[in-house]
Amino acid sequence: MVRALLVDDHAVVRAGLRALLEASGRAEVVGEASSGEEAVRKARILEPDIVVMDLAMPGMDGVQATRRIAALDIETKVLVLTAHDEDECLLPALNAGADGFLNKSAADTDLMGAIEAVVRGHSYLPRRAAELIARQKKQRRGAGEEPEPLSDRERTVIELTARGFSAAEAGREMCLSRKTVEGYISRAKLKLGLANRRDIVRFALESGLLRPEAEE
Template sequence: MTVNVLLADDQALVRAGFRALLAKDDEITVVGEAATGEEAVRQALRLRPDVVLMDIRMPGSDGIAATRRILAELPGCRIIILTTFDTDENVFDALRAGASGFLTKEVEPAELRRAVAVVHAGDSLLSPGVTRRVVERFANRPEPSASLDALTARELEVVGLIAAGLSNEEIARHLVISPLTVKTHITRAITKLGVRDRVQLVILAYENDLRSSISHR
């Protein structure tokens, strides 16, 4: 199945570079480009892409506003935020807006293509080092946006380990359960909390100060 991708970045050279990199994958097709947030929304509604690579900083309506508008109309679309710096303060707001993850513009070609495949498959792009650092810095709020009371003790444990940056396989090894069981716990937690995906689970974990002492290695 071909994954249709929309590129949104105000720099033509950046768009050309990403287009060239994605063209090396026969299962990815770039269906359009946009140079502003407003144009990204228009193109997304017209082309209905599976995945949008969205620059966080563009003239006029930025990538965060565009993300909110696109997902309000196309909830099945997946958006990956692009940023020059992995400590961009706007990344947290973008994740809360519904983005499925983010990449720095210095991403390796293979990682870019993998990221598109990962979010298209319904997962989220969580870099244990970068995402955890950004979320930790900007998600510490005195009043959490949602309670984790609906989760079982095991589900809380799994969510805490996700927030620590562990992959499903690492969580399975730590808890001595199967990766499939881990995935089941994650799915149930997402359903109970009414969040979009793994990224928003991490945000809720940090907002509720649910932080496992396990360090990612």
């Protein structure tokens, strides 16, 4: 049973989401929040498996709240659920540490599947995600910007991921939590414009972090 915290400043939306999740029989709503500040506070106290996060809220918005939750030393995932255009919201949400992104128009059919995928450690992103990341990378190059350098830990998790380590296995290798490792992976992918594990392997080979098996 997935433990979920619902965050939206509209009570009617939270009620609808609660009914949807509880009807599935696969999720338990352990809390609700109507603001970003409340979401961070309840995430710290409840440590749910997942936070279903709206973006547009007064005060601390969903992007800021996601960043704060991602920085907590807990295993909680964040799935952004918004009615806003993904072209505008996707990259800021991912940069903040979101693990998945779903448009509210698809919530009635896809929400539970998105939650379960994210809780299992997978990213749940729209098909346009790779295109948007690639576009951001192209724009940076066109503007003459160098890619933001990876930190030592980001380079290590990229190397371990390319070698086939799961986030949990990489965490044990580095004495870090799985959540922390996944945060490093997400930030590294955004810095480099990578969309998936195949891109990570290619980058690791091209940069020398990983050598082809024939050379090892």
